[in-house]
Amino acid sequence: MSDTLILAVPSKGRLQENVHAFFARAGMPLVQARGAREYRGALGGVDNVEVAYLSASEIAAALASGAVHVGVTGEDLVRENIPDADKRVMLLEKLGFGHANVVVAVPQAWIDVRSMEDLDDVAGHFHARTGRRIRVATKYVNLTRSFFARHGIVDYRIVESAGATEGTPAAGSAELIVDITTTGATLAANALKVVDDGVMLRSEANLVASLTAPWGEAQHAAARAMFDRMAAEKRARTMREVRTRFIQCDTNLVDEAVSRFRCVAPFGGPTSSGMLTLHCPPDTLHALSLFLRERGASMVTVGPIEYVFAAENPLYEALQARLAGA
């Protein structure tokens, strides 16, 4: 067995830039080997990781087959391209970018069609009137089949579309579509509207691990190191450091702060002189600083945190438990 962990990241498209920024922020810049046309690279700061640059949909396939150990790709592509996805891959974490909804969209001119139920009626009438089944253009064939089945719609036919799906109703090659949308601008430009209960999936970029790849000791060690840095970056990004010192500060007050403002006391209660450090989410910062001053603090400082390294490595622990068959 080889001793490298293979990490797949998008080589192009919507996710590429965000994925590069994500790894750089976590202190692991993607290092492209030689020229920009080289499809293999390394991960700065972590040994034994080989980076494979693939398209977002190729990443889903490579995770399913076990050709790569870890990858970043959209959940839409995982669900569409991997049958029984939860048996073959593990979605470790949503990454907060690459948001897009997979939706059912019909021509705006279909004023009577608001729900999937309305669509079912139209599909039946269409079949009765024309002798043909209504056509749905999409590249999300599997997602569409299972969503339509769940809504009891059977009178339709899928027309596979590789690109410019939104243009197919106007071009006359389909009656409606299933595609991904973020701003809605492309749908609007093509005079299409989303069916009210037609949001099939709310997707975003995910950190995904393959359950079928060969996981040896070296790959475990590389994943542990990589996920440790990601967790350190995430804890830091989602918290601010709050510092204060006042003599009335005691453990009861810290307990109250922790439960009311969702903070963490990373180093425990206050020192004997009342020095306290808290990590606090941005949305409760001002309320916390008011609270501390009401209880006697004359000064509270708040600052950003670069990394928070902790004993726990939640991403690695989750993966390890799953690989061990737990």
Ligand SMILES: Nc1ncnc2c1ncn2[C@@H]1O[C@H](COP(=O)(O)OP(=O)(O)OP(=O)(O)O)[C@@H](O)[C@H]1O
């Ligand atoms: N507005 C958007 N449109 C399409 N995809 C988006 C959007 N926003 C985020 N994504 C995510 O990015 C993924 C990759 O889409 P993108 O269009 O960048 O790939 P691509 O280069 O066309 O890939 P491929 O060649 O494999 O089809 C999507 O599957 C989705 O998860």
Ligand SMILES: O=P(O)(O)OC[C@H]1O[C@H](OP(=O)(O)OP(=O)(O)O)[C@H](O)[C@@H]1O
């Ligand atoms: O709701 P919007 O913000 O308008 O985004 C949706 C559009 O973006 C994607 O296409 P993309 O630009 O990735 O081109 P592609 O079809 O060539 O992949 C997607 O297929 C939609 O057409």
Ligand SMILES: [Mg+2]
């Ligand atoms: Mg695209």
